[in-house]
Amino acid sequence: MKTFLFTLILFVSTAAFARLNVAVSYPYIGAITKAVGADKVDVTVLAKGNWDPHFVVARPSLISKLRRSDALIINGAQLEIGWIPPLIKRANNRNILPGTKGFLDLSASIEMIQKPSSVSRAGGDVHPDGNPHFHLAPQNILILARSVTAFLSTLDPLNRDSFEQNLQDFELLWTKEMLKWAATMASAKNRKVIEYHQNFDYFLQAYDIKGIATIEPLPGIPPSSRHTMELIDTIKTQKPCCIIHDVYHSTKTATYLHDKTGIKVVIMPHDIGALDSIESLSQLFDYLTSKFP
Template sequence: MKKFITLLTLLPLTLLAHLDIAVSYPYIGALTKTIGGEHITTTVLAKGNWDPHFIIPRPSLIAKMRNADALIMNGGQLEIGWLPPLINRAGNPKVDTNAKTFLNLSHHVALLNKPKEVDRKDGDIHPDGNPHFHLNPQNILLLAGVIRDFLISIDTEHKAIYEKNYTDFSTAWSQKMKIWSEKMKEKKGLKVIQFHDNLAYFNNVYGLTNIGTIEPLPGIPPSSKHTIEIIELIKKEQPCCILHDVYHSTKTAEFISEKTGIKVVLMPHDIEALENISDLSSLFDHLTSAIK
């Protein structure tokens, strides 16, 4: 036993390392695990059916952050209300925003809908732009490359493995994107209503036109006045459907549907947002099949 322990102490640290990567959302966890493979574990802080804007910084999440070797966040201020307190309370320098083991994905993506000015009267807007960029499958491929480079930067020993895993993923994902593009081709130009504009990147890549939101302003519950205005807008513009997230009540959308005859379509935003969404592929399989 002593000889075995002595041998272990002589091995390079990188050969013994098994990185524990904390990530804010399930889609990031899936991407990180795909690229990292057996050399990492992922600790996902938020569940896929939760509202990504509002996560309670529970003590259990603080403990997970305290034990992490690195942190990958979505960014674009999507986690602004809950992740900073976790970072502060964890007291772990490895998840500090200035650490080399910290990655903000939004810094590597061109964000849509960046406001010219920020004022609270305009609702809960994101100063950096719309943060739901992962709902464009092209951005998923881009983010996979960003995560590959990040893992290599903190674990050079397994560079070749991370590169191979990325190449394999890129090949498979590119084939899937062709299928999704073909499925969505005939839907280009369709008008849609949303509850909240979390599908901006999905709509943009597939040519859907969002003509209004049930929220009068981001983060502001629908009023009776605004609901009536949306009903009148629907009657005038004839959109195909109401695209609705899974974490807000569909009560107002169902009321609007009854008054206008257009259907409400649940659009999951992340893995496990619905029971049949088990991975990234099934997420986009669902999204590209839901609008009929």
């Protein structure tokens, strides 16, 4: 009886202190999950922040990371369509299967913009469900943090109070940061910009900035000379302030447009780690707001 009780206590205490091993697709999800999960959760980030989020290589090291996970959180809206489904298939881990309680698709909690009216890829190759880069609106980070909190609480109900408390602390901090960023961005209102890809549309929308064109003719379609010539006209007539460029596409066309029109080209990070100096979510938005031309 004594041995049984001892074993039972040991089992219960181990269960109480076992940390959830949560895999996430992108660094920004890792940061939200760490903020809410804190010391109760181990987070494994699959993709690096300076990679093109649409085209991650499903390498074997990522399969073994997924094999060990208790849960998986993805961005969704088909951003990971080329790499997460093959990884899940090869990881052969029942804990993280879509539709189970160990799988969270963040896009389900977000009001998406640029949703195509027809179910085809005619609006571009990589955004068939609408624009999936919703984490770049700071107010969406709060929605995502609540979604992650509910998810972790379902997986680990014993630590629900801790997750809820961490969420409250995060919300307080983030709301203060949002006021600071809004103040910094007030003078940029109604400015016009060109992007390489529609990476920053949620960010632009958050601060009433107009994205008037992209260097890609359609999402995921590389620049063509005809479209580039049209852009030169757009720049001359509409006078956008700048080209906002991601870190992972070639700046060849942007440089060409700069040479032809004098337009400023600004490299902007889309995630933590996109630039070496960006190590947190706050630093990401500090950078985006302070470097915005």
